[in-house]
Amino acid sequence: METIKNPVYIDVLIPLMVIIFIIGVGVVLLYQHFQKNLFIHKLKQETLKANYHNDLLRSNIKAEEEERKRIAQDLHDEMGAVLSIMRMNLVLLEQQSQQTNVSLTPGLENVRKLTENAITSMRNISHRLMPPQLETFGLVKTLEAVARQISESGKTVIQIHAPDQMPDLQWGIKLGLYRIVMELINNTIKHSGATQVTIDIHSSNDQVVCQYTDNGKGINKADSGNGLGFKSIEGRINAMNGFFEIDTVQGHGFKAAIRIPLVPLQNGGV
Amino acid sequence: MNRFILAIIYISLLPILATVILAAKNYRKSGKSIKAFSWFIFLSGFIQFISSASPWIFANNMPFLHLYVAAGLPCLVWFYKTVLDGFISSRIMWGIAVAFLVFTIINSLFFQDIFHFNSYALFAEALIIIILALFTFMFLLNNTMRETGIPDIKSITWINAGLFIYYLTCLMLYYFGETLFSRYSRELLNYTWLFHDIVSMVMYCCFFIGLWKRSKTPSI
Helix, strand or coil: CCCCCCCHHHHHHHHHHHHHHHHHHHHHHHHHHHHHHHHHHHHHHHHHHHHHHHHHHHHHHHHHHHHHHHHHHHHHHHHHHHHHHHHHHHHHHHHHHHHCCCCCHHHHHHHHHHHHHHHHHHHHHHHHHCCHHHHHHCHHHHHHHHHHHHHHCCCCEEEEECCCCCCCCCHHHHHHHHHHHHHHHHHHHHHHCCCEEEEEEEEECCEEEEEEEECCCCCCHHHCCCCHHHHHHHHHHHHCCCEEEEEECCCCCEEEEEEEECCCCHHHCC | CCHHHHHHHHHCHHHHHHHHHHHHHHCCCCCHHHHHHHHHHHHHHHHHHHHHHHHHHCCCCHHHHHHHHHHHHHHHHHHHHHHCCCCCCHHHHHHHHHHHHHHHHHHHHHHCCCCCCCHHHHHHHHHHHHHHHHHHHHHHHCHHHHHHCCCCHHHHHHHHHHHHHHHHHHHHHHHHHHHHHHHCCHHHHHHHHHHHHHHHHHHHHHHHHHHHCCCCCCCC
8 A cells, every 4th residue: 555655645635625624514413403493483473374374264254254244234224124115115005006996906916026026035135145143043954044944945954963052152163163064065056966964063072063964965175165055165164274074976875064162363363 | 115006005904994883873773794794894893993003103003913813803703793683693703812812912921922923823813714704605595594594694695705805815825824934925915915915805795785785684
């Protein structure tokens, strides 16, 4: 083996290599530490972003619900009153026309019927926008009323199972759950061809659980997130810090589980 | 010492003076990191001027160098701590500063007393600053950091570049200085110190540009 005769190599180059090694190791160690903190920093930023989006969603839903409530109130108080007066006047005209033997009766009768239809439609719209029973009688009673109405049509039978002693839910949770169940019922009636729907609502471990089952044709699980209806459901559930799970196979019905925590929400819920 | 070398030594004080004045002028309006760095400028300015005047007052100006090294690195670590805040733990940064302070005190007391050139402490200081400066370049080039927006990034880049150039040159000078002194003429060693002063001028020019480019809006 050839020996290095010039001692400069040993005196200078070897310590120099050690110095470069120390610098390299120092920079790499700092960079490793930085990468770890960068990940935590990114995670914090994402959490903040997600919280911000949830808050935004909550406030949007809250504003939407308030607007619906206002429209429902206006329809009921103003339109309802006007149409009722119109109907009264038409009845009066009908009576007067009978006295003077002028043949206004068929036309007036027609107008009266139309007005009555308008009143009924307006009431239905108003109730769909903000069901008055929800505030007065609660979620289960309201859903039972809806189920009765739909079952009367004969095509789909809806059964509601709920314990007698359900805790009094927050208005935001009550309304959110009502809208979600209505969206699911709407989907069942429109697309599934189901004859039987079962809705099981109960509360356990500080959460309210709603299990929705139908015997329709089901959906492709991969496509479930594409529809606007499912996006709206997910948005509402996220706003309530809840959990939504679908179990469905095409041709074998549809099952959904909704879990919503009963803890106080920020901004007073939606 | 010939007049040329002496002229360079005194000319090299001009950028220091300009940087000290600019740092003092902008101190109130500066962000956290520039404020921390300004303290290093004030310290180095004070020590440089005292040591330049010392040949007429003191026989040996080495105690000032010991003081400069002992106080300078904690100031620079403080600067890097504010730049890397949240990404490099404060414990690590203050740990480096305290460990260095202990090392330099031990070195001044037992190995290279205050009337001798404290090459070990200077060497360790240069090593630490090179590591921090290299890492800071990587930090400043990180996409996430650029997207987040680092306050006074232009100033920090110039200051970091100045520190990196100077301390890398110093490391080489301290490293090869003894070899040059033992194997070659003393005159060559004088020229290496002339080179040191030129690099020092470059560093203070970088500091001056960095402070000049300081963002107009003070960061909180």
